[in-house]
Amino acid sequence: MAVVVVIDDEPLQRGILKTILEDEGYEVFAAASAEEGLKIISEQNADVVLTDLNMAGMTGIQMLEHLPKEPSSRPAVIVITAYGTINSAVEAMKKGAFDYLIKPLDKDVITLVVGKAAERMSLLKENIRLHRELFDKFNMEGIIGRSKKMTEVIDVVKKITATPVTVLIYGESGTGKELIARAIHYNSPRKNAPFTPINCAAIPDNLIESELFGHEPGAFTGATHRKPGLIESADGGTLFLDEIGDLSLLTQTKLLRVLQDKEVRRLGGKDTIKVNVRFIAATNKDLEKEIETGKFREDLYYRLKVVTVTLPPLTERKEDIPLLVNFFISRYNAEFGKQISGIDNGALKLLTDYHWPGNIRQLGSVIERAVLMADAAAISCEDVKSELKQPIACDIMDIEIPEEGIIFEELEKKLLKQAMRKANNVATKAARLLGMSYKTFWYRLEKFGINIPNGTRPPKDTTAPG
Structure with a gap:
């Protein structure tokens, strides 16, 4: 339950508020002055503060100015005021107060407003927690690999995260192109803004433009309301265009205009909308060959490939397989409530010798099934070999x-x-x-x-x- 601090220099009102809120299940601390309240707020990591505006010494408004500016550390503040000082309450709202209550106080109103403030703080803290988990997951240490090729990839990524340059990621399906794109985003100054992925190959040509650029009512049959596109929604953040080689030439032309002009126009719209978006594209196609055959625009290609990152297939980084296996075992142990300690040498050799047409995604799937089905303390050959389609050895x-x-x-x-x-x-x-x-x-x-x-x-x- 949320921690609430009540600050009021009138003992009777302070006591009544404390009793009401404790009856609602909150952990409540009371202070007779703003100075004492600030000390308790810091020590108890308060979620919600109820404070009178007019008190001897530091006022409620002055106290607001002493609270932490960081959202994760700043409680939701509800100020208490009389009818004659509503202007002061409005001033407090401008300084960051959550809401205000007017004397005489009503019990139902108190519990309603405090409940909303507590819920807001709970959502804020959960959002911050999830964001920190994302950063931890996609920081540089989260990219698993000690092989020479992956070390080179990580070195390039580290150099470009702080910049706004567009990035083109090459790699076969399953090599982790989106993981690299997320790592670039969550280690950049844009990390608190949206990361928006879109698979260009998964959306039909007649819908992709609406998804990317948005549309106005009446732009096409069925367009009954305004819809912002993904580019517009990613403003301030990063748009990840996976399988960009599958975009139609018409859509490529419109995307090029966005990259050049930093603005987007919804389908059926007349006005342009300024956007500040970092573009990261990925493909498993040879775009230079696509240019030769007229399937990809050369000017868009050079706009995208300011920096190129090429991910090696798993067969070219086999020394990373033991690290990846341990990572997947830990992940699926947690997910399935299992306690698999590791993998035996025979099974690991099978995995290392395999040709992995599906790359890391396929390896993860094999280990997921092995963790789920394994009966022994460690994964054995029997747990993995049925999932590996070995090439047939031809006897001359x-x-x-x-x-x-x-x-x-x-x-x-x-x-x-x-x-x-x-x-x-x-x-x-x-x-x-x-x-x-x-x-x-x-x-x-x-x-x-x-x-x-x-x-x-x-x-x-x-x-x-x-």
């Missing part, structure tokens, strides 16, 4: 070579093309399906003149094995 002795022989390069070419189809033209995934390094895979694609897929071409002077 199972292939029957015809009498007329085969053209081995044709077989290899077909395997490369099939891997690309199964990987939806994502080169890194296709390389893993064939058990090749990324550079070797590119080398063989170019050797056979296969169209270059989405991905980043290795340096030209790279000599691939095999």
Whole structure:
């Protein structure tokens, strides 16, 4: 229950207020002066203060000026005044008082106003607690990884958090692009403003503009009321545009105008609205290739890629897998009320050797199920292997070579093309399906003149094995 401090230099009224509020279940402390009240407020971390305005010594208004300015430390103050001093009560409200009560005091009014003040403080403290949890979760230490590639990512993120620059994050699905975007936001000066994510691939083209820019009544069929867009709602904060490569060219054009002019116009509206938004975009597509094929605007690309962060797939940071496994075990122990102590060496080797097409998201799902289903103190091979779709090892002795022989390069070419189809033209995934390094895979694609897929071409002077 909330802590209430009653400040009044009249003993009778002070006693009545204390009794009324204690009967309501509050923890109540009483003070005969503003000076004494300030001491109690500090010591007891008060939630609500009832104070008379006119007292000997420091007045109620003067006391307001001595309260902490930080919202998390400042109680809700209700001032008590007589009819003749309502102007003073209004002045107190301007200085931050929550409400005022007029003498003679009514018991029901007292309990109602104090209840509202206590509820407001409870919501405020809960909001602050949740915000601190978000900051703790998405601070730099919350980005799990000691591998060289992740250390490089963290170093870049640290350099850009205090700036307003736009950021473009590359990475396969499941590598943690939104986690990085949130880390940038919650370590920036904008951390107290909204972080607004939107998945551009998940919203149909005919709705995405309304979601981003908002609309006025009558802008289109079904638009019966004004709706601010996500860009407008993110004012002062950060807008995270996930899978930006899936935006239509028309929407790209309108987004470019927002980035250039720092203003947005709702669909069907005439007026522009100034916005102060940091944009962070993410994609698993090769936007330079999308530009070549006319699917992405070059000018928007350069507006977005002021700073580029490239997240490695899990197979390129396998030394981080034990850290990630321990993190997920702790998370799901808490969620499921389990006490799994860790993972045995055999199971950890299985996870480390696996090719992880779904990256960190898939690893988290595997550990979630393992924690839920495990009967022993530690996760074993049996708890994880059913979730791992291992690549099939091809035994050359199972292939029957015809009498007329085969053209081995044709077989290899077909395997490369099939891997690309199964990987939806994502080169890194296709390389893993064939058990090749990324550079070797590119080398063989170019050797056979296969169209270059989405991905980043290795340096030209790279000599691939095999």
